[in-house]
Every structure is written in C-alpha cells, then in structure tokens.
Amino acid sequence: MNNTAEKVAPFEIPPINLPKPTDSITHYQIQQFLHLDAYLLDHNMLAEWLNILAPDLRYFVPIRQTRERKDRDKEFSTKLGHMDDNFQSIAMRVHRLVNTGTAWSEDPASRVRRFVTNVSVWETDVLGEYDVTSYLLLTRNRFYQDDYHLLSAERIDRIRRKGESFELVSREVRMDQSVLGMPNLAIFL
Amino acid sequence: MLNKSTPTLRDGTRIEDLFNLETREVSLSTMYDPEIHQIEMEKIFTKVWLLLGHASEIPKSGDYVVRYMGQDEVIVSRDRKDEIHVSLNVCPHRGMHVCTAESGNAQVHKCIYHGWAFRPDGSFVGAPLEKEKMHGEIYPKEKLGLKKARVQLFHGLIFATWNQEAAPLEDQLGDMKFYYDIMFGKTHGGMEVLGAPQRLTIPANWKTAGEQAACDGFHTLTLHRSQFDIGNFGNISDTMDEFIPIMQGVNVAQKGNALRCISAATTFTSLIGSGEDFSKLSDLEKITKLPPPGIVTEQLLAEMKERLSPEQIHVCSVAPPQVGNMFPNVNLLFIYAPLPDGTLGSGYVIHTINPMGADKFQWITWFLCEKDTPEEIKDIIRAVAVQTGGTSGLIEQDDSDTWPHMTIAAKGAWGRTETLKYQAIGGENRPEGWPDKAHVYAGLSKDDAQWHWWLQYHELMTQ
Numbered sequence: 001m002n003n004t005a006e007k008v009a010p011f012e013i014p015p016i017n018l019p020k021p022t023d024s025i026t027h028y029q030i031q032q033f034l035h036l037d038a039y040l041l042d043h044n045m046l047a048e049w050l051n052i053l054a055p056d057l058r059y060f061v062p063i064r065q066t067r068e069r070k071d072r073d074k075e076f077s078t079k080l081g082h083m084d085d086n087f088q089s090i091a092m093r094v095h096r097l098v099n100t101g102t103a104w105s106e107d108p109a110s111r112v113r114r115f116v117t118n119v120s121v122w123e124t125d126v127l128g129e130y131d132v133t134s135y136l137l138l139t140r141n142r143f144y145q146d147d148y149h150l151l152s153a154e155r156i157d158r159i160r161r162k163g164e165s166f167e168l169v170s171r172e173v174r175m176d177q178s179v180l181g182m183p184n185l186a187i188f189l
Numbered sequence: 190m191l192n193k194s195t196p197t198l199r200d201g202t203r204i205e206d207l208f209n210l211e212t213r214e215v216s217l218s219t220m221y222d223p224e225i226h227q228i229e230m231e232k233i234f235t236k237v238w239l240l241l242g243h244a245s246e247i248p249k250s251g252d253y254v255v256r257y258m259g260q261d262e263v264i265v266s267r268d269r270k271d272e273i274h275v276s277l278n279v280c281p282h283r284g285m286h287v288c289t290a291e292s293g294n295a296q297v298h299k300c301i302y303h304g305w306a307f308r309p310d311g312s313f314v315g316a317p318l319e320k321e322k323m324h325g326e327i328y329p330k331e332k333l334g335l336k337k338a339r340v341q342l343f344h345g346l347i348f349a350t351w352n353q354e355a356a357p358l359e360d361q362l363g364d365m366k367f368y369y370d371i372m373f374g375k376t377h378g379g380m381e382v383l384g385a386p387q388r389l390t391i392p393a394n395w396k397t398a399g400e401q402a403a404c405d406g407f408h409t410l411t412l413h414r415s416q417f418d419i420g421n422f423g424n425i426s427d428t429m430d431e432f433i434p435i436m437q438g439v440n441v442a443q444k445g446n447a448l449r450c451i452s453a454a455t456t457f458t459s460l461i462g463s464g465e466d467f468s469k470l471s472d473l474e475k476i477t478k479l480p481p482p483g484i485v486t487e488q489l490l491a492e493m494k495e496r497l498s499p500e501q502i503h504v505c506s507v508a509p510p511q512v513g514n515m516f517p518n519v520n521l522l523f524i525y526a527p528l529p530d531g532t533l534g535s536g537y538v539i540h541t542i543n544p545m546g547a548d549k550f551q552w553i554t555w556f557l558c559e560k561d562t563p564e565e566i567k568d569i570i571r572a573v574a575v576q577t578g579g580t581s582g583l584i585e586q587d588d589s590d591t592w593p594h595m596t597i598a599a600k601g602a603w604g605r606t607e608t609l610k611y612q613a614i615g616g617e618n619r620p621e622g623w624p625d626k627a628h629v630y631a632g633l634s635k636d637d638a639q640w641h642w643w644l645q646y647h648e649l650m651t652q
Contacts, residue, residue, distance in 0.1 A: 063385050063386070071290070080575070082575070084571065089576050092576075096415050096583060099418075104587045105587045179390055180388065183389065184590055186581070
C-alpha cells in the first residue's frame with residue numbers, strides 16, 4: 001500500500017541524526033560482553049571482573065542536576081562525579097571488598113541484579129573500538145529489607161576488541177536520579 | 190537544670206529525661222522519635238545558622254541553587270549588586286514552589302502556576318494583569334515577596350537562619366572560629382567548589398551522622414578498619430593500639446562544634462617518613478615539610494604564612510584541624526590522601542546532613558579546593574577526593590551504611606530504651622604552647638569533644 005498522506009506538524013521535523021549501527025554479529029558479540037560484565041558483578045566475581053577492564057580505563061558517574069529544558073546541556077557535570085576512577089583506583093576498591101574482610105559497606109554483600117537492555121553499538125574512528133550505549137536497571141537488596149534500592153541509568157561505554165573478546169575502555173553512567181536513592185555506591189554500575 | 194521548663198513528649202517523657210549528663214548518656218530514642226524530630230525542627234533548625242553552600246557555586250548575577258533549611262526548600266541566589274540572598278522557595282500566592290529546577294540563572298523567578306514573579310533578592314516584581322490587581326490591594330507589593338532568611342558569609346561559605354534575633358554566626362562558632370579560620374581562610378583567593386555537590390538520601394535520622402561528625406575518633410579504628418588494611422591510613426600491625434597515627438592529636442570543641450586536629454608528626458612519619466626528626470623543626474619548617482591539606486603549592490604556602498597568626502601557624506605545625514563538624518549538621522573532612530604516584534595529595538570534603546523526616550536525611554557533599562590551585566592539580570584532587578569521600582568514597586561509604594541500622598534500632602520498643610554512651614573521658618589537657626581557644630583535649634582522641642555536641646543539642650532542646 002502506498003501511503004502518500006503528508007505529515008502535518010506545527011514545526012519542521014528534524015532528521016534523526018545518529019550514526020549507522022554496527023553489523024549484527026559485532027552487535028551480538030558486544031551484547032554478550034555486556035552480559036558477561038553483569039554476570040561477573042552480580043555473582044560477586046569482582047576480582048575476575050578486573051580481567052575485562054582495560055588498563056587505560058576511565059570510569060565516571062557524573063553528578064546530575066534537574067535543570068530547565070533550555071539548560072539541559074548542563075544537566076550532567078563534565079568534571080565532578082559520584083565515582084571518578086581509573087583502573088588502579090577500581091582495583092583498589094576491589095581489593096578492599098575482596099581481600100580485607102572489613103569493607104562493611106558491602107559486607108554482608110548486597111544482592112544486586114543488573115538488567116542490561118537497549119544496547120546500541122556504533123563504529124568509531126578507531127578500528128576495533130566501539131561506542132556502546134545500554135540501559136541499566138539495577139536492583140539492590142540488603143540485609144533484611146523487603147524492598148529494593150533501584151537505580152536506572154544509561155551507560156555510555158567505549159569497548160575495545162581484545163583477542164577473542166573485548167575490554168571496557170571507558171564507562172560513563174548517566175543516572176536518572178539527581179538525588180541518589182541509596183546510601184552509597186559501594187557497588188559497580 | 191531542674192528549674193528549667195523543658196518540652197514534654199505525649200507519653201510524659203521530658204526532653205530533659207533523654208539525657209543523663211552525669212554519666213554522659215543519651216537515650217537511643219532520640220535517633221528516631223518523630224515527636225522529638227518535630228521539636229528539633231522548631232528549636233534547632235529554625236533557630237540556628239545553617240550551611241547552604243559556597244559562593245563559588247553561584248558566581249554570576251542571577252545564578253541560583255535550590256537548597257534545604259530543615260525541610261524547607263530555599264532559593265540561594267546572587268543579585269545584580271553581587272549580594273547573596275536566601276528566600277523560601279514557596280510562592281506567597283498559593284504555595285507553589287517558585288523554582289522547579291535545582292540550579293540555573295534567572296533575574297526573575299516566575300511561578301509557573303499563576304505567574305507571580307520575584308527577583309533574586311526575593312522581592313515581588315508583580316503578578317500578571319497588573320491593572321486588574323491580581324495580587325490584590327490589601328497588601329502593598331513590599332509585603333508580597335518571598336520569605337527571606339538572614340544570610341551571612343564565612344570565607345565564602347553561605348550560612349542562613351530564619352531566626353531574626355539570632356546573634357551573628359561568629360557567636361555560634363564561638364572560640365572555634367579560630368580553627369575554622371585556619372581551615373577556610375588560609376589563602377588570598379579562598380576556596381571554590383570543584384563542581385555541583387553530590388546528593389543522596391540515607392534512610393537514617395540526621396543525628397546519627399550529626400553526632401558522629403563531632404569528633405567520633407574511635408570509629409576510625411573499626412568501621413574504617415579497611416583503610417588500615419589497604420594502607421591508606423598508614424600501615425599498622427594487627428594490634429590496634431594507642432600509637433595509631435591518625436588517633437593522635439588535639440581535639441577541640443565548644444558550643445557543639447568540634448574538630449580533630451591530627452598530629453602532624455605522626456602524619457609525617459606515617460605518610461612521608463623520611464627518617465627526619467620532625468619534632469626538632471621550627472613551626473615554619475614543619476608546615477613547609479608538611480603543609481595542611483589543600484596547601485599544594487609554594488605560592489599557597491606563602492599566602493598561608495602571611496594570613497595566619499603565629500598561634501594558628503603553631504596549631505598547623507603541631508596538629509592541623511582536619512576532621513570535625515559545625516553544629517548542628519555540617520561535617521568537615523580535610524584529608525591527606527596518598528596519590529597513585531606515591532606523593533601526598535589532599536582534598537576538602539564538606540557535608541551537610543539535611544533532615545527529611547525522623548528517619549531520612551539528604552546527604553549533600555561538596556568537594557572544594559583552594560581557588561588558586563593549578564588546574565592540573567585540581568583534576569587530581571577532584572578524583573582522589575571523590576574516591577575517598579562522599580557517595581562512593583572508600584572511607585565514607587562505610588559510614589552511610591551504618592546510620593540506617595542505628596535508626597532502625599531506635600524504633601524498637603526495647604531498643605529505644607538503650608543509651609548512647611560517651612564515657613571515654615580524657616579530660617581537658619592543653620599542650621604547652623597550644624592557644625587557649627575552646628576546650629582542648631590533647632592525646633588519643635576520646636569522647637570529650639563529641640560530648641559537647643550533645644551538650645549543645647541539650648541546651649537548645651530544653652530551652
């Protein structure tokens with residue numbers, strides 16, 4: 001059927017200006033990589049998780065503020081975050097959690113589940129590196145609570161091919177809350 | 190005390206009965222009881238000066254942020270005359286929030302409901318349909334502005350109070366101002382924020398964090414034990430003993446304000462430790478070898494030497510003020526932090542603890558530095574401070590997970606009858622040469638300074 005009807009709108013509709021997604025095989029592989037990432041974290045395999053992080057990692061959870069629509073480009077801080085880490089500082093966090101027995105913020109450990117969806121993968125200027133966005137819904141249950149701390153976010157990752165698999169080069173987690181609804185981020189997102 | 194009229198709870202308990210001043214105990218029921226909470230809102234949070242932020246957050250005319258005084262939202266804004274104002278974020282017309290964004294820039298704040306408009310100083314501009322007198326003729330325009338709080342700046346920190354009769358902020362700080370001047374007034378350029386603050390909600394009574402901020406030294410050894418285990422507080426043997434560097438120093442307190450001045454000699458030994466005998470150095474040599482946190486360049490050090498009195502320099506050389514509070518709900522953490530390259534970094538972390546009901550508070554965390562810190566060092570400070578304090582900070586994430594437990598414990602019929610005990614008493618002890626400012630407790634950090642927090646709370650609550 002040939003629909004020739006014109007769209008009527010009170011303003012000119014701009015085109016969708018997004019780069020072309022990558023091929024379906026790469027997309028699938030990267031999705032599997034994100035599942036591995038979530039699996040390792042959800043199962044408290046934190047030391048093992050370090051394997052999939054790049055040595056030049058940048059891990060950033062920017063501060064968000066509620067701003068007027070005209071100021072939306074200022075919603076996220078480009079400088080200050082709830083987390084601002086490199087590989088070395090992430091490794092220190094993991095060391096504290098895994099090896100001390102005194103990291104009380106996660107001992108007893110929270111029960112965390114990371115639901116990762118809406119994965120988009122784009123090619124970059126660098127061969128073998130991809131820009132990847134995904135949606136995260138994280139549930140965190142602790143002690144005897146009968147409810148969950150929830151955290152939803154968009155993750156903007158840079159992911160690099162490494163041998164048969166991949167490594168995480170950078171992750172920016174854009175949380176949907178301007179005021180975080182859990183007492184700390186002693187977990188990874 | 191007995192003659193004082195003291196508020197009484199519905200079950201007949203007097204506020205006075207929640208304390209045993211002789212044995213230094215406080216009823217755990219204070220950590221939840223909603224009735225007590227209401228009395229606090231009235232007797233403390235509408236009476237005292239409260240910290241709302243830093244002037245560098247709103248550098249330009251019209252800049253504003255929305256903050257809290259108790260559970261009241263307020264607009265903190267800068268006007269064209271460069272003055273900072275604090276106004277209740279409630280439209281005097283029909284009670285709508287005037288600002289719905291959390292920060293921005295506006296010379297006119299127009300309520301989205303009926304359009305009443307206000308200037309950054311809170312004054313009423315007008316309502317729509319001026320000729321039709323939507324705002325009526327009963328009150329003149331001067332009476333239709335936003336409710337205004339009194340504002341006072343202290344080294345760029347913005348304080349406000351609803352109490353028109355309150356003495357100036359200096360009175361609330363008392364002799365502790367001497368030490369706060371060291372912390373906040375060391376350089377010509379003053380401090381600036383490293384970005385908008387972190388905010389998170391903690392399901393706990395505000396006092397769990399409030400009283401801890403006032404020199405709870407002992408929790409460092411256990412709650413923050415992992416910091417020793419990973420070497421961030423210097424390495425120690427398995428035995429926790431009185432020689433642990435971070436426990437040594439001079440605690441000072443007055444009017445509910447308390448600070449831990451941590452021994453420079455032990456910091457020097459544990460974090461720099463070149464084998465040099467620190468104690469043989471002069472005051473100026475000491476602060477040159479080990480400047481207080483935040484003094485990261487020679488220029489800043491020179492300014493500090495110029496600005497501080499010899500007594501204040503002496504304090505910095507013996508034990509710079511690093512950790513503590515400002516009554517009632519400010520927490521200060523000026524830290525040394527080992528950097529990845531092995532050198533000594535530092536950062537300023539300031540929190541406010543904003544009650545959102547008896548079992549919930551919003552924790553606001555600002556990260557600051559001296560304004561004239563080189564940009565590349567600011568970047569390092571920013572990352573290291575965020576890794577140490579606040580939401581994900583390796584130190585503070587353990588604190589915020591503890592406070593909810595105490596609040597839940599205080600809800601139990603039996604739990605609420607337990608008491609908080611501040612019985613590790615060292616007694617006043619002023620080292621030779623230490624200035625006679627506030628109550629001084631030298632040696633291992635004990636409960637003396639922290640008890641002052643409750644004495645101030647007690648005084649305000651029983652008035």
